[in-house]
Amino acid sequence: MAFSPALARLIDAFRVLPGVGAKSAQRMAFHLLQGERAGGAKLATALAEAVEHIQHCQRCRMFTESDYCEICRNERRDATRVCVVESPADVMALEQNTDFRGHYFVLMGRLSPIDGIGPEELGLNILRARLADGPVEELILAVGATVEGEATAQYVAELAERYGASVTRIAQGVPVGGELEYVDAGTLSQAFSGRRPL
Amino acid sequence: MRVDLQPALVLHRRAWRDTSFIVEAFTREHGRVGLAAKGARRAKSRWRGLLEPFSRLDLSWAGTGELYTLRDINYVTRYTLAGNTLMGGLYASELIMRLTARDDPHPPLFDTFEALLQTMAGGAPAIVALRFFERDLLEELGYGLTLTHDALDAPIEADARYRYEPESGVWPMATVASNEPSVAGATLIDLAEGRLTQRARLREARDLLQAALAPHLGSKPLKSVATLKAMQQFADTRQPLPRTDDH
Structure with a gap:
């Protein structure tokens, strides 16, 4: 049986979400229509508002409705320390779990030439302007421990050095509560070569 | 399968x-x-x-x-690559992605690629290792450069200068205008024999191989090359730039 046009469009629209296939999209559509019409209307309004008003912070590229995000506008935060991360989710993770109270710069990806992602796609000219405007004393690289993360770190480090900012990178190693015998080979060798004096 | x-x-x-x-x-x-x-x-x-x-x-x-x-x-x-060798590795990978088709075997190219990664992971300068990789890649894909003889089939002379033509190879030049791209015979011989040490010859070899690869890469530029160039610009500027509003 074919769905009515509106229902088919709704099901199809849900499929833009990651991990949602035809089956899940259908389930979501039926759920909204069966008993959650109010919730569905709320979702529709929130979605429409979000895609219309949310943009990138002009200073750090974080999502925001204003020109500058809340962190960048907060004068009590330390603007001389900038932490470079790959995604908005990383900002949230660092905010919740560390005592870092500086500013961020969100790349929205990582350097990956094969995928066609170069410095411009990551907004690194914005970071460059930020470094030129200064003063940035410490640039903290909190990027993933992948080849692309490494390439990104290297690029940003060279850029920052040019503007006289000191560059640090977050440590990699044994997870808290982790026992050595269960740590994978790559992590363990990285942790070992990155050992530090106590 | x-x-x-x-x-x-x-x-x-x-x-x-x-x-x-x-x-x-x-x-x-x-x-x-x-x-x-x-x-x-x-x-x-x-x-x-x-x-x-x-x-x-x-x-x-x-x-x-x-x-x-x-x-x-x-x-x-x-193979753990860092610094220039990391960008070199990404460049070599991008070349293989662009120039080979899926399910088209090239065992010698596999060995060449592994040797490149090995050499670079061992700390050899990427700028030299990549030139031999490019030479062998072209050879394996059937676009090999003839480095021992010119287009007229005369042996390459170290002291002479040559002009590269994508279709026919290198042509001896009687006179060389200063703005005309040309390559020394010595560079061709060094590239053929696998020993590139002099800075000027390395640069010539890079330009020659770039010209030889260009027709096969199409119009879309390689992202790793653009990235590498941008990074080299930072490295070339030894002194930190004055802080200005002009970016």
Whole structure:
């Protein structure tokens, strides 16, 4: 049986979400229509508002409705320390779990030439302007421990050095509560070569 | 098709669905293959961390069509690249992605690529190692440069200068205008014999190989080259720039 046009469009629209296939999209559509019409209307309004008003912070590229995000506008935060991360989710993770109270710069990806992602796609000219405007004393690289993360770190480090900012990178190693015998080979060798004096 | 423990080098992998990767691997006997690594991004996957670029693995896969299903990984080693060699490795991977077709075997190119990664991981300068890689890549793909004789079939002379033509090879030049691209015979001989040490000859070899690769790369520029160039600009500027509003 074919769905009515509106229902088919709704099901199809849900499929833009990651991990949602035809089956899940259908389930979501039926759920909204069966008993959650109010919730569905709320979702529709929130979605429409979000895609219309949310943009990138002009200073750090974080999502925001204003020109500058809340962190960048907060004068009590330390603007001389900038932490470079790959995604908005990383900002949230660092905010919740560390005592870092500086500013961020969100790349929205990582350097990956094969995928066609170069410095411009990551907004690194914005970071460059930020470094030129200064003063940035410490640039903290909190990027993933992948080849692309490494390439990104290297690029940003060279850029920052040019503007006289000191560059640090977050440590990699044994997870808290982790026992050595269960740590994978790559992590363990990285942790070992990155050992530090106590 | 079922393939067991095929020597492979990881060129690239990208996230696919919620928990999987699509891996582009360059294998010794099957060429470049696309593999679905199902579940490889799960926190507890036994493949976690193995499918990084520049890893040397033995891969087993099965399936038909564009994308095979990865069945097993035997970890051999990972070539750890940093600094210029990392960008060099990404450049070499991008060249292989662009210039080889899927399922088109090139065993000598596999060996050349592995030798390149080995050399660079051992700390050899990328700028030299990459030139020999480019030379061998062109050769293996059937676009090889003739470096011992000119287009008129006369042996290359170290003291002479030559002009490169993509179709016909290198032509001796009677006179050389200063703005005309040209290459010294000595550079051609060094490139053929695998010893490039002088700065000026390295630069000439780079320009020559770039000109030879260009017709095969099409109009879309290589992203790794653009990135590398931008980085070299930073390195060239030894002194920090004055802070200004002019960016």
